[in-house]
Amino acid sequence: MSKNGRSGIKAAIFLPLVTLGLFSICFLMGMVSGIPARAEQIFGPPSPSLGMVRLYYQSSILILQSEQLTSPANHQGGMISFTILPGTTPDEIIRQLKDAGLIKSSSLFRTYLIYTGLDTSIQAGEYSLSQTMSAVEIAQALQDAAPEETTFVILAGWRAEEVAEALPSAGVGVSPEVFMAEVKAHSAEGKLFPAAYQFSRSASAAEIVAIFQQEFERQVGLDMQKGAEKQGFSLEEVVVLASIVEREAVVAEEMPMIASVFVNRLRADMALGADPTVQYALGYNKSQGTWWTNPLSAADMEVVSPYNTYRNLGLPPGPICNPSLLALEAVAFPAQTPYYYFRAACDGSGRHLFSETYEEHISKGCQ
Template identity: 35%
Template sequence: MAKIKKVIYLASALLLASLLAAHLYYLFLPLGNNDSKVEIIIPRGATVAAIADSLKNHKIITSTTALRLWMKLKGTERKIQAGKITCNVGEGVFRASKNLLNAKPIEVVFTINEGLTIEQTAERIAQVMEIDTAQFNKLCYDTAFIKELGLSVFSLEGYLFPDTYRFPKDATIKEIIRKMVQHFDNVYSSLQADTSVISRYNRHQIVTIASIVEKEATVAWERARIAGVFHNRLKLGYPLGADPTVRYALRKFNGPLKVSELNSSSPYNTRKYTGLPPGPICSPGKASLQAAMTPADTKDLYFVAKWDGSGEHDFSRTNEEHTRKKLLIRRQNEIRKKGPR
């Protein structure tokens, strides 16, 4: 009788052990050879519980508790990174937990062109990322946040450096702005400056000059010469006479400017007031910053766009010469509009 009981106990123990092993296998190990793949997105700040639920819903694991327990035992629950993983259906806790530690970041790539304003930059980023443009704009005028970035200016106009950027899909607006400003700092500090320029103007003023050059220069080789004209006019106390500053004040970036608009009382109106406007009118690129820091050595005081549509300018040293060229260009434009007879 005792032997029979012993056999029964042993059989029961083996059955329990087999059931337990089967259960553990079901909870932790792959369920067959399933080649179906599933892409899982792990948001920033997602909890292990939320991730486990997602894996179970996609039939990658059979138990959320098993995954949470295993990762806790391994000490890896806090090492999960936001990003994207690819799993096989039914691959089990062990493989899934390894995949979670190798998430690939989801990157968004966008390009900010030279010459954009804060608002235009926000709109460009919003085309590829889910950002609140109003919040972006607000932060760019938030003096407390600007101070955190190490700047003593009233806005970030001119400091969101134009370039191609890569960001995680869930990057915050502050992270985006901070990276763009840091990039500006790095580029600006890498440039060589004429000692006479940096002795006369501070960084904010140089960026302001560069931003006007950016909007005026269409042809690359003219940047330094246009910058030279502006430096000359500033030294002589002449108004810069740059229409892009008026357009910035009015937020009118297309179409002809009316006489009443050119007489705007905005401090950005460099047709009306001498000296520099309060700040930059756009984000200048590296070439325009360099031009503002090392302007061409020229005696030119004026320039006007050529009539041929090339984007180039005619430069003059005197107002009389400038007036003659304007009249000639106006006649050429009128002939061009009439077309061949």
């Protein structure tokens, strides 16, 4: 074979190999150049402080381990209270998260934090985290600490169950059932004093009930106890009657008048005949979505319960709600009136019409 022939064969072999090599290099360069874009698509923009080499390296790791980062550590896990103290390093936080079973891989979580720059913005504070959260979700959650304390408001006239139901919405880690068990254990209905409170989100049911009761004791001073004695009541009886006055009154200034009617009826051995005591006895009305059934039917009025003051003389066995200071004072220092009856005025004002006799009371009914 001639020299020119052999050169032609070599060229025929060499050129495709060079072409294939160049194509492979271009393909690999395209693949590599697309790695950061792919990582950003999955995990968001990278930290501007990352160098080129580190960006490619960490992007590659995140893409390869994306499923582990975006899936929960435990599909069955519950909520965990997680505290980050001021000055805690990211590495220490990562170790604590791993120990709590909140993340699967410490090194992978660290890589994600550095890639996103979230390692520099973790906030100290109290967190409610769950093992059902992914590593990405946990990293995001650690950027916004819930305040260690929460503000919680008890409205006058709420029964204990209504207080219990409001706790979760304030971010308090106490279930309504546990709270109610504590209320019943301490006979605290009526002494969960209506006010605005601030306490730790991690406070126990016992601590929360104690806070409410301490405020009650602070508000109910010696003068009120003397007023109760003057009326022939114990402080407990004042609380019971005040809870009824609280639920009956719409206009606060009428409370002493309403209290006077009930005091007069008790002294005359008359049944109190208070609708709110029937409402309390009936409990939660599912169809109305309230603890206070309204209106009451004739059958409701006959409910068999020691709280039904239409069927039973005297005070019910306990408070029906948590009364305000105004209601407590109205019972300890009631107006001096000759009235034994009252009914709602017909003008929709929320005020009441008071009467000495039943006949007068009936005559004031709405036409």
